Amino acid sequence: MGTFDFLLQGLAVALDPMILLYALVGVTLGTAVGVLPGIGPALTVALLLPVTYGLDPAGSLIMFAGIYYGGMYGGSTTSILLNTPGESASIVTALEGNKMARAGRGGPALATAAIGSFVAGLLATIALALIAPTVVKLALVFGPREYFALMVLAFVTVSAAFGDSTLRGLTSLFIGLALAVVGIDQLTGQARLSFGVPQLLDGIEVTTLAVALFAVGEALFVAGRGMHRDDEAIAVKGSLWMTARDWGRSWKSWLRGTVIGFPIGAMPAGGADIASFLSYATEKRFTRHPEEFGHGAIEGVAGPEAANNASAAGTLVPLLTLGLPTTATAAIMLAGFQQFGLQPGPLLFATNPQLVWGLIASLLIANVMLLVLNLPLIGLWVRLLTIPRPWLYAGILLFATLGTIGVNPSPVELGMLLGFGVLGYLMRLFGYPIAPVVVGLILGPMAEQQLRRALAIAQGDVTTLIASPIAATLLGLAAAALIVPILMRRYGRGDILVKIAADED
């Protein structure tokens, strides 16, 4: 049987009414739990996986797919409406999405996130079905030096994209880099900046930092501003749905996000967060409305949301073709497979094609289901904003702390949540951007470790860093990204850039 026969067979199974019901239940549960601030997709999947135990394999698989995609999508809802991302991949969604929501454009923001997730999920799942073996070969070419080059490129483009004020952007980034030093150095086992506190040896949890800086910091800042201000969030202003202009501005971003997200998700050391950062940087560079960035540009929601969903599908490439779980969610998925006594690995496509294609068909169905469920719900979600603020923020903080308490109820962890919450508040107060801190925490250790690994493998020979064509190309791109804006400024085309800089507060 060929690829398409298997896929059709899988779809035929998945279209059974009972199976569709399971998909609906999975998507609903996944969205419902994923939408709680502070609870990201990995925790959602881990929590809901046991729900699928009692079902037959087909039902279990489809419900699982629904929970997974539902959890992924649910996180963006709170990012957009409440500026409280549950995990690192939806942080950039909050940047523009929340500005849109504050301006009464929460409906279009949620819609472009939902449709973008759908489009990216669809295309990436099809790509998974058709070109997984090729993509995985490419992904394996990436060794430490190529990853290092990719991280350098990410640093350059991403920090430029966050730069309202170069000084403040860089300061935020360096705070993140400093926090990233905390913990045991993986390559030598040396404890760094841990001050003998054993809980610090594992470093600072990205989720804790993200939830603290965004959810807690935001709550403190909003409370501190007081109630009598006229920039109250407006639930709906103008159309609840996307206008023709919104569509026109979104579709390219969806496609770009997919193209960035899928391969990065497929890389063993990639990840949805890096994909979403790069997508945001790309959108900011390609947009025709640079003046809107930082004030609610729809591209800044459409691109990253597509990228993180495409990346989620990309994660399945190494999982299904090599048996490598590359993210926390993928590791939990592996546990899901083991329910059926299956070990995903290099032989899975050959020995269990029905299961693989069944899963891919399930993902397609779950994706459609998610769209069907969520588009009508947008009207309801935006009403979250009409909950009186005392109750709304009390609930947000309760769920934000729940995520931390559920995973690690240690006073040190909760103390960090509080401390970083205050940091997030102070940074907002003094106009420092928040996202670069998390970017630094995620990219910093990756860049450091990959650099040191690459040099160790080459026994200290620095030329190894440019000895591979991929690494050299990526570093070249990074250099160009650094130099071209300077040249543009010098040769008089910088007025746009100057104007943007002046517009920012």
Next chain:
Amino acid sequence: MRHRFPDNPRRPDRAAVVIGLLLASVGGLLLWEAHRLPQQGGYGGVGPADVPRMIGWGLMALAVWTVVEAMRGGFEPRPRQQVPAVLWIVGGLAAQLLLLPVAGFSIASGLLFACTARGFGERRLWIALPAGLIFALLVYGLFDGILSLNLPSGPPERLIYGG
């Protein structure tokens, strides 16, 4: 969005100087740590101390830059803050942290709920406290009971949900 004071644009900003000093102290901490760490570069030549040292110097440079900007009045004035509101919420989080191991999830989180509501202007604590407790108990039941997330339990949880 911010209040501007165009008539006095070049006043040195004391808060910003403090930020600069804080950055310098974090930078100093990293440099001190880098000094303490052994040089174990191994075959790569880059050891555990090298990257912290780089970040430390970077922070030092940013500290100087920040102080210079502060002296030139490059920082904009902050919006006026309702300090009590912020303190209510910080207090609520601290109370939750301290009470959690002793009193369990619902009492600790119920208190956080009420304090947050108070910080956002809800003065009727006799409503907010029980509401928070009941809400937290429901959340506990949902997550600990149905989804088997292990949350710390206290008297109310044991009373309602058993062990």
Next chain:
Amino acid sequence: MTRFILASLMAGVLALPALAADYTILAPAAPGGGWDQTARTMQEVLRSEGISESVQVQNVPGAGGTVGLAQFVASAAGDPSQLIVGGYVMVGAILTNGSPVGLDDVTPIARLTGEYEAIVVPASSPIQTVGELVDQLKADPGAVSWAGGSAGGTDHIAVGLLAKAAGVDPTKINYIAFSGGGEALAAILGSQVTAGVSGLSEFLPQVEAGTMRLLAVTAPERLEGVDAPTLAEAGYDVVLQNWRMVAAAPGISDEQKAAILADIEKMNASEGWQKALASKGWANTWLAGDAFAEQLAKDRETTEGILREIGLVK
């Protein structure tokens, strides 16, 4: 308050008919990891086999299990209902993290499961046997890069022990630590490194698919269904098992210890446990009593020695 007392009384009465002990098992890791799964499988089996009426699992993650261990020693002393799951990784982590509490401070009950380490090379590598790999190591230790888990972990220790057994200075090995989640596996598959070291189960699917060549395992004798020599067979005296165990609180009486051991023995003998092990692919390496205490002491000695020689413990 009265209602609370009443409720506790009622709970007590309800629990009375089952005379079996109640346990709380501390998993010193986040939900989902190996120790957590061990604790939860124990919980499941202890309950379903009727050995214990109520079993709770508590997660205290951090620092290779030493955070959980420290909390356990502080809060569970003398309480026979408290158990902790741990493993070989803890032996190294206690040393490298300078943990104030060690495995001396708990009462080890039994080793439950374990896995041997495996040494592999990419399928495209010219190296065919572990002897050839060691020859290269002897000729130029820096040119042989090893991919494995974090520094000071079981994989790193295995490489150190092999180098030592082959007469190569363990400080000279070029060990590249990767974070979990298959990164090391990807580096081996992509031929970024010379060789790889990890738990056998991680490599087996790749070996079966022909993408990696299995050179040797760290078992004492050949493993059933695994076509590779042991290191001992190849002439290097290295035996290393990454085991998981269960321990009880410090300061319990001998009778209490015997009662716990009896319960765990019952669990180990049960069909439910065997089935659970089989479905998870865990090997039963049951060892209890003095034999286990002896093995533990030996493991600690070897580990401390090699970690010192690698330079991770001062």
